[in-house]
Amino acid sequence: MENDELVQNILLELRRGTLSIAVLSQLSKEEYGYSLLKALSDKGLEVDQSTLYPLLRRLEAQGLLQSDWRIMDEARPRRYYVISAQGKTVLSKLKQEWSVMAETIQKMLQ
């Protein structure tokens, strides 16, 4: 049991670090919170709403995303998020770093 808990804690930290990259990568086309959640989940990344929504806010506050309220299709207004120009620059750097890091860790684990 104790080990499970340790694994969960470390995984949680890992996810927290990588989630920003995942979110930025999925927002080249604008999405609202719930549709993004679905998109991430479809690709195999399960995120809590209570984590995702505040994260979107933080990324926007950092200038990596931009957003506005809009009425698409039918129904209700929703807040749509899309990656900003700065976000794109940052994302491309993050991509490079990520592949280096993934490779390094992979090598170590072999």
Next chain:
Amino acid sequence: MSLIDRYIAEVGRHLPEKNRTDIEAEIRSMLEDMLEESGYQAKSAQEKVIVETLEQLGDPKLLASQYAPSRRYLIGPGWYDAYLQTLQRVLYIVLPIFATVTFILTLADNPLDFVNAVGEAVGGAFSVGLQILFWITIVFVFLERSDEVPYQVQNTGSKKWTVSQLPKMPYKRQISIGEALTDIVMDLFVFLWIALPLFQNWLQGDANPVPFLNPDLWNLWFPIFFVLMTLNLIHDVFKLKIGNWTPTLTATNVVLCLASIIYVVALVTTQQVINPTFLATLDSTQISELRNVTTWSTWTVNISAAIFVGILIWDMVNSVRLARRLNERPGTLVITKSVS
């Protein structure tokens, strides 16, 4: 009020005022998306679905804290250093000044009651210190909370550290700030203790209380005393500023200590330090034999001088000892080979 309204209101209660409405609207829109997804339309199951959805979203307080992480501390790492520094500086500057002023004022009221004056100074400094501690803490608690987003350690790595930022001296001060300041305050105390009654007498003329110290010393010995004390004061200010026993500082210290020792010894052996008239008045009021009082006063002066000289010698030796250590290399690491 529906369950959803209550949930959103509860989240909003814990959100920062500034973007509360916007975040509330977003959470509502998100909830509606979720409900739609879980077949909210089926009216029979409405209540149950709402409960499930809300519980999936979790504790409203936690959700709100994700938007504006709450601070479970008074002063976080972003402000802590500045807080300590400010506190230290203000205390170091204000307390000695406050204590000195209180001391002088109390002593001016009642020149003979030295103990009372020290008591007033220390007691006053203590309560002023508490006030300073309290108010500076309050100010920094507000500063901490004025930051929209709490400080994160990761955010600080913007400036690249270079070797040139290494302090020139060994990082640790040999002479602590407290020690140096204490010396300065002591200088001022001695200075004022001797000078104040003298000037008081000088201002008020001869008619008033007979001076404790021999007025004959005015010709040569008091001026030398004031020169020495001034030099000492300057030296102590440099001690505070430099913080380590550098060759220059050590040399000055030795010279000043030697000069002070010579002065004290010469003063005590060749001069009558305590005013004979003062002793005479003491004698006439307390009806004891003149000889006794004279012996007593001589001994007091001699013992005080001996203690003073002892302190000076110790100070001198200590500064030389520490100066030698200044250039010592840090201890070499002993590496033992591991036996496999």
